Amino acid sequence: MIPAAFDYVRAGSAEEAIALIGEHGEDAKFLAGGHSLLPLMKLRLAQPSVLVDIGRVEDLSYIRDAGDHIAIGALTRHMDVEKSPLLAEHVPLLAHAAGHVGDPQVRHRGTMGGTIAHADPASDLPATTLALGATYVAQGPNGTREIAAADFYQGFLESALAADEMLTEIRVPKMGGAGWSFQKFNRRAQDWAIVGVAAWRRNGDSGVALVNMGSTPILATSVSGALAQGASVSDAAQLAAEEAEPQSDLNASPEYRVHLAKVLVRRALEQASA
């Protein structure tokens, strides 16, 4: 509960943060809301030598209408995503899912960019933005680049971000009135999902992503493919775990996870189709 010694520097802007990370090298970490990093440090499972605090970079906290998508600044708190009228109108799935992250304390401190960059397969918003076909904007010493959510998650807690890159914006396509559902199955409201499903459906199109069904958030492309070819919801749901590589933990064996994924995908699609 007492972290190892570390240095702390505060950045006033994204540029300064990137310069500081570059200066301090591989053992440096960005600190935003701190709700994933600090618990790991307190358990001494993470021992960064320097924390670059980006929590005060004010121009990264926003939710804007950008035409065909909504742009969300990386430092936007989960609570602001949950309560955003703009998201409620155009991306209600994301606003709803943000309301299921952790508990109220976590939602007031944790940030959208932090949870995406942390790339935890058990977190709600990586999978939700993946289902929605989001694009992430990364800024590095040489400028910015866009990374599709489908290309972003590369392994357990591993993303496509370079060590000196910082996630600055999340761009989520407007849902255009699509039906949607977010299914979070857990034993306590505050917990990570044992299995979660974010899904939307509009005419023949759909997006289905799974929480905690592998080392990364999983896009259930087989389900969407089957739906596009006219499969029934219950038949498509049987393909829920085709892309998954579920792990075992105290809450669920891989077999139980696969079973849950099928049940929850079916329920999600039923709700999204209603």
Add this chain to the structure above:
Amino acid sequence: MTDLQERPAGVLGSRLLRREDPALLTGEAKYTNDLNVPGALHLAMVRSPYAHARITSVDLSAALAVPGVVAAYSGADLAGLWAGPMPCAWPVTEDMKNPPHYPVATGTACYVGDGVACVLATSATAARDAAELVDVQYEPMEAVVDLEDALSDRVVIHTDLGTNKSYQWDLKIEGEPGQVDAAFAAAAYTVKERYVQQRLIPVAMEPRAVCAVPQPFGGDMTLYSATQVPHILKVMTALTLGIPEHQMRVVAPSVGGGFGSKLNVYAEELLCVALARKHGAPVRWNETRSENHLATIQGRGQIQHIELAADADGKLTAVRVRLLADMGAYLQLVTPGIPLLGAFLYAGVYDLPLAYDFSCTSVFTTLTPTDAYRGAGRPEATYAIERAMDALADTMGIDPMELRRRNFIRKEQFPYTAMTGLVYDSGDHDAAATKAAELADYDGVRARQAAQNVPGAKKVIGIGQASYFEMCGLAPSRVLASLNYSAGGWEAATVRVLPTNKIQVVTGTAPHGQGHETAWSMIVAEKMGVAPEDVDVLHSDTAIAPLGLDTYGSRSLPVGGVAIAMACDKVIDKAKKIAAHQLEADEADLEFAGGTFSVKGTPDRALPLAAIAFEAFTAHNLPDGMEPNLEAHTTYDPPNFSWPFGTHICTVEVDTETGQVDVLQYVAVDDCGVQVNPLIVEGQVHGGVIQGLAQALFEEAVYDDDGNLKSGTLAEYLVPAASDVPSLTLGHTVTPSPTNQLGVKGIGEAGTIGAAPAVINAVVDALSHLGVRDMPMPASPQNVWAAINAATQGASK
């Protein structure tokens, strides 16, 4: 929803808000960790990462080089500091095996978390950093995690003992020889069940904290500790460290919960005192949450085999119980006695003839030691008999409520001498069950269930009951003697009227969340005719309250509270003599009401207690030979346990696709006798029920085969939050205890005792149409899903 009953007019029985709460809720309350102790050194423990390993070397050099580090020690370095091993106060049998247990292990580490070295530094952070640098070399040995494996002695943990078996304790009661076997042979129905009481981590909100402060001269030592038992801790620390008892003072500041886990004498308490003496400086230690999971005692940990024999009507004719109890790696303060606290309750609330056969075998494992956890033996016993009663009802094809009613000890049988020889002084189980059934709409739920639980239904409902007797108010000292317990069960109280008619109460109870200050002030207010706010309650400091046996086992009110009432009576008796003297009346002609003595029939000849208090103080005009001041002391040794009882009924809905259990309704009807403060009673029932429900649905200390704790943080060890539990419907009946003047019985553990079997009975009931007959605890979604699969696949074969 809370059932608000009519209230009596006096202070006693009113819903007075707890005087403790403003300080607790605003953060003003001072816990051990809040004490400002200049110059204190900080202790950090180095703990074994292995469940079972020989310690081959301990290299402290890197730790000693850390700036701020004052000293570092291996277990061997400290061997000279102990006058004896850590205490176990409950040698339940003559031949009980008890391995020597020292605050820091020397040759062998016996569980993950066992202390193997320690560091002292000028800051907590330096101590922690240095502890990480202590280089301990281990030779790992095989872990012993499974109780049946432990019993086989495949791997013997304490080689000097030659076995993992600590003791076997038997209780066989037969009206005539062979009655149990004969009853089983002649039974119309029998059931034979095996239940597992999973290990639980108590998770008090405040982890343990210790601060030992030596006096600069003379050898006096003050130990501040987050403990439930300052008095027991004082004696045990003195004995274990060879400190004269009168030089030991123990203070328990505000203590943030215990649930039994702080009813102990811990390595870190002894270490802080020993090192404070050695270094001549205060030494403090604060447990981290992770350490709390590893190094504070755990609860439960039993495998229960229970068999019931019944006649054609379902009347019980014999009960046979075989327990296998997990002691963990060592015996802590009362570890071996915990299963025996349940030994007397395996017949539950039922009228059993003299045909009872109980045996408990206890074994060591390479896991954290077990000890008292809310209910301590009694929830386990109640779970077994109440689950087995449902199994018997299922076997007979009758409603479990009906089976219970056929077997209840009837109201007119009280006082009832149980087959164990214990006297249940009062009870009315049928009334409690009837009230609970009404509140739960038992018949209505059964009707809904018949319509809803059809083949293929995705949501099914079940209703489960548990009726219990709680043996609490520990305890008559002579009964404890018969169980080889090393202390008595009395409680002490002093009531002192100050010159201005304010009252000080000194109690030997040691509250850690129960609200004793509020409750005890109400008892005194009622007795003495003063306002509760005019009563101060002093406790939990052995210099202020030197006599006491502390708080555990729902004992504080039925023993400590009654002692206070008796001390009040002594004060009133003395005050009456003064009043008679001053009013020039005969003592027999005086009555005391509303804080005033008056002559019967002549109410204007009266003297208020306030006036007498001042007279007693000035001593200007007291009866000849009377000592000044109004003060009385009582030590009360209860003649019997107290016997709270009740019925809990739980209604659940189970999602048969996912295995998720939702509690639709929870009804608790508890009878704790007279209620001093219904608000506090309800709080105790709420907390207790949720803790029992948590065992049924959420919590489990999970170890892997190597003895590593997999549920090592609160992310894996699922303590439910408010959003995860139902609202409770509370009701009560009031059957005053006939053994004490207040009619009180205790309510600290009742909820925990009733909840786990009620919930699991409901879950099994919901799935019985699918062929499910039992459910492991916790009834997690995965466990429920697996049970449904096993039952339905079994049926399809």
